Amino acid sequence: MEVTIRRARTGDVRGIRRLIDLYATERRLLSKATVALYEDVQDFWVALDGDTVAGCGALHVMWEDLAEVRTVAVDPAYRGRKIGARIVEALLSHARELGVAKVFCLTFETGFFASFGFVPIDGAPVPSRVYEELLRSYDEGVAEFLDLERVKPNTLGNTRMLLRLGDST
Numbered sequence: 001m002e003v004t005i006r007r008a009r010t011g012d013v014r015g016i017r018r019l020i021d022l023y024a025t026e027r028r029l030l031s032k033a034t035v036a037l038y039e040d041v042q043d044f045w046v047a048l049d050g051d052t053v054a055g056c057g058a059l060h061v062m063w064e065d066l067a068e069v070r071t072v073a074v075d076p077a078y079r080g081r082k083i084g085a086r087i088v089e090a091l092l093s094h095a096r097e098l099g100v101a102k103v104f105c106l107t108f109e110t111g112f113f114a115s116f117g118f119v120p121i122d123g124a125p126v127p128s129r130v131y132e133e134l135l136r137s138y139d140e141g142v143a144e145f146l147d148l149e150r151v152k153p154n155t156l157g158n159t160r161m162l163l164r165l166g167d168s169t
């Protein structure tokens with residue numbers, strides 16, 4: 001059966017939860033409360049093999065021109081089939097549709113994300129005015145982007161990377 005990529009629906013959250021749990025035990029992903037997954041379901045895209053969630057990923061908008069690719073995971077049984085790449089391509093395409101100019105990720109998979117043009121960064125590549133606004137966010141991903149001390153114990157030693165998208169129009 002052909003694996004299809006589409007926006008996630010609430011019925012996909014159990015499959016997303018399963019994938020997160022697989023990688024959270026390896027400390028490759030941070031665990032998330034199930035309620036947070038339902039609250040953020042509109043951020044997620046899934047790879048489906050029939051009714052099976054074979055992969056997932058999320059695009060979380062952080063600011064007018066900034067979003068984060070989060071929670072990219074592929075079931076180990078589906079590795080080697082370019083599912084992760086197809087999910088990231090869908091997320092980046094969606095970012096362009098939204099008019100986002102920069103996409104951030106926090107990852108161990110630096111080679112994978114570099115293949116899309118992501119580069120490692122230090123600091124937060126936003127103007128000080130935006131930085132001050134982002135400090136007001138309760139979202140842990142925003143805190144990770146800002147490289148705040150309070151989240152460093154949770155970042156698992158990942159690399160902070162950024163992609164500047166071309167013209168979004």
